Amino acid sequence: MIREQYVNQPPKPNSFRAGPDEDGRFGIFGGRFVAETLMPLILDLQAEWNKAKTDPTFKAELEKLGAHYIGRPSPLYFAERLTAELGGAKIYFKREELNHTGSHKINNCIGQILLAKRMGKTRIIAETGAGQHGVASATVAARFGLPCVVYMGATDVERQAPNVFRMKLLGAEVKPVTAGNGTLKDAMNEALRDWVTNVDSTYYLIGTAAGPHPYPEMVRDFQSVIGEEAKEQILAAEGRLPDLVVAAVGGGSNAIGIFHPFLDEGGVKIVGVEAGGKGLDGDEHCASITAGSPGVLHGNRTYLLQDGDGQIKEGHSISAGLDYPGIGPEHAWLNDVGRVEYVPIMDHEALEAFQTLTRLEGIIPALEPSHALAEVIKRAPKMGKDEIILMNLSGRGDKDIFTVGKILGMGQ
Amino acid sequence: MTARMEQRFTDVAAEGRPVLVTYFMGGDPDFDTSLAIMKALPKAGADVIELGVPFSDPMADGPAIQLAGQRALKAGQTLAKTLELARRFRAEDQRTPIVLMGYYNPIYVYGVERFLEDALDAGVDGLIIVDLPPEMDDELCIPALEKGINFIRLATPTTDDRRLPKVLENTSGFVYYVSMNGITGSALPEPALIAGAVARIKTHTQLPVCVGFGVKTADHARVIGASADGVVVGTAIVNQIASSLTEEGGATEATVPGVEALVRGLSAGVRAARAVAAE
Incomplete structure (x- = not known):
């Protein structure tokens, strides 16, 4: 989608990790x-x-507290069966769902x-x-x-x-x-x-x-521990950095946490996955970057879902954690400078990914990272077997089993 | 500062009484009724009009003003229509200052330059934008001042002496002292505390100081008006409007007269504030 006011892209900075400035921009x-x-x-x-x-x-x-209360570092897990099933890139999960309380x-x-x-x-x-x-x-x-x-x-x-x-x-x-x-x-x-x-x-x-x-x-700084650990862990496991890093984005804290330490690694492609809800044609989605425009809400300027009068829309996602009509301002900037690509995933795709992971790896993911997973499932088969994908598995799905069970028509 | 705002404060001060500032939500419950309310305000004794611009997410407002905004938006109110309200009012009344009050996003999306031109053209004299603190002055405050539109800032109990100069630096028209930490429509604190706060602000500025948040009755207006240059009444007016509506939120014959009666009472309150009979 082309926005007129961004035909002149801002210049590429020397580092993607220097922000914000002293006014928080x-x-x-x-x-x-x-x-x-x-x-x-x-x-x-x-x-x-x-x-x-x-x-x-x-x-x-x-x-x-990180080590003894949260359980850090969280493991980096090679998803062997999912990788084999998709037949492409090697897929690694950063297991934030194993943290105390079940998420990042x-x-x-x-x-x-x-x-x-x-x-x-x-x-x-x-x-x-x-x-x-x-x-x-x-x-x-x-x-x-x-x-x-x-x-x-x-x-x-x-x-x-x-x-x-x-x-x-x-x-x-x-x-x-x-x-x-x-x-x-x-x-x-x-x-x-x-x-x-x-x-x-x-x-x-x-x-x-x-x-x-x-x-x-x-x-971001509190969450960057995710990316810092993952960087060390993938170097230890593979001797090199991943080719692609993927995370789901609602407000964007798990995503910025895993992205930030990789932003200045030129060879690492980074993708943020927004909630596409029931599709981007109507109002039933939460794809603030893909389908929104810049505005001011909740203390910051960022991409928002809004009407022509600047009234904020409600949005929709199957995942309550992504059901927000805005996105963190650093993601908005990373999009505009072209460092991170943001893509939508629909409710039904996330739901399928949820089931795939549950069956293939014995991990019940939350519906939020199921969106990231759906994107990984799309991309992995198109990548070479020697390539590496790192995904943030940001939360466990215990909280979602009733929602999913209801949609799938499973008995109580 | 627009001549109209300065003139009004000077004239009222000469009467030896505080200014009565009245707030209502533009477009509540619908455009036409809201225009009738606006026209009725000065006739009932309001000196300055705060015209609310509805926003879907009014973070600093209590339930009464949230609901008023929702009614207005449901009836199709937009920023453009709120400017139209000002323009239609201004065609008949060239002396009562109009201050637009709301949140930044509708203005940002409208376009700051275009908004300022249209606001000036509609006869708007000032802006109160709740989510633009002095740290964000480049966004709208400075461009507004350059165009000759007042930018009225809120000072609160958390604005200490160290911070006041920064808050007052680019403030013009008047200073709006919010008498408590909290959202609109809460309870009124001790008059002595308010008088102290007004005196404190006045050591930092020559501008008139108006006090709001919690002023509901003529008696409140009288008590606050004893120490302040002006009294702002908002939630009480919005509640009055709400209480006159049909169950579906439509205007009734009681809507405009109800506001008139309330404002007449408040006006009597400010006129008794310093025990100086005016008019």
Whole structure:
């Protein structure tokens, strides 16, 4: 799709890893589009984050919790049967679904709650779509003894019931949000309203690499452990870097986490997979880059699904975690500078990939990485047997089995 | 600063009373009713009009204004139509300042240059854009000031003395002091706290300071107006409109008169604020 305003592509930078600038911008994307009430807090957070990221004590604490609480490093797994079945490139999974709480979300939550403690905050709020980030937030809040409120769209509360139950068991209060379609966007609005009201006591633990600066940078840095480990592991296993790295993109935190350490490796092709929902012709998809346009929402400028008046559309995906009408600003920039290719995968393709992996490898993936997997299944057979694909298997599918069972018409 | 805004604040100050700023959502419940409401406001005693621009995701607004925005969008309101409301009002009233209040995305998508030209042409005097803090001044604030449109900034309880100069630097028209941390339509804090905050802001600026968030009754208006240069009423008006509608959200014969009666009462409140009889 050609957009007129981007006929003049921005120049290629020397490094794709230098952003954001001090105002939190990745090219025209990112920034700090928030109400004045939040601005002082965001500046405090930035100052605290700047201190923490160069503080060896912080790094040591993060690594210790990573190793003994999350279970890092997560394995790199060669999917032998899937590779044989597809008959092309060798497929490796970065097994983030084996982390404590079942997805990559915990990497970011541990980092941010350590920051919240340093800032003296006494209450945690979070938004969640699939519930993975809500569970991870509730988990770290329990681990650090802080009360936690999770905002979740009413539609998602229904379709991700197991995660709602987990959050409640962990002591979090789950507040269903009925505004709009009752999905992730609406949950985020409500979390921002809570934050603006309780600004003194409350830390907003954003789950994806989006929102006002410094969140996109901070979340990326906490998630980059995925790519850093994967790089070492693939070098150990194959003696070289992969030819292709693939990850699913909703807000984009698991994707930026695995992409970022590979961005300056010229020989590595990188593909982000958006939720194509029921197809890009109507409104029932969440392909913000493929079918959206630049706009400002939730504190940052990025690609959004919106109408000609700048009203945000609701979008649709079978996967609650991808059901968001925007995308992290760094992805928007990586698209415009041409470093990462973004493609859509439809609901039914993700569903097929979900079943393929379950049967061939005995791994039940979440519906989010099932989108990445569907793209891998398309590309692997067209690649040589000596080529290597690295995919981020960002979450496990336990939370999705009822949704999938219902669609497939399986008995209870 | 547009001459109209300055003139209005000067004239009202000469009457020895605070300015009454009234907010309503453009297009709520429909374009025609909303135009009738807008025309009724100055007649009922409003001095400055804040014209809300509906947005699908109003992150800083409480339920009342969220619902008003949804009603307006459902009735087909757009930024272009909100500018049209201003233009139609301006054809009949050349003296009441109009401030557009909303979020940045509809303006960004409309195109900043084109928007500023059309806003100026429609007789708009100022902008309050909730999600554009001073750190984002290059986006809209500076271009608006260059065109001669006021950019009115919100100051909040979290805006401390260290930050105030930055917030006030490119602010023009007036300063809108949000009396609490939170969303629109919450409860009103202690008058003494507000008076202290207004005094604090006034040590940093010559601009008039208007206070809003939580002002619902004539009595609130009177109490706040004792220390502030102006009183902003929003949610109370939006609630008044909502309470007059049919179950499907349509206007009734009570819609416009209800707003008139409320604003007349608020106007009496600001006129009693400093125990100086005006008019």
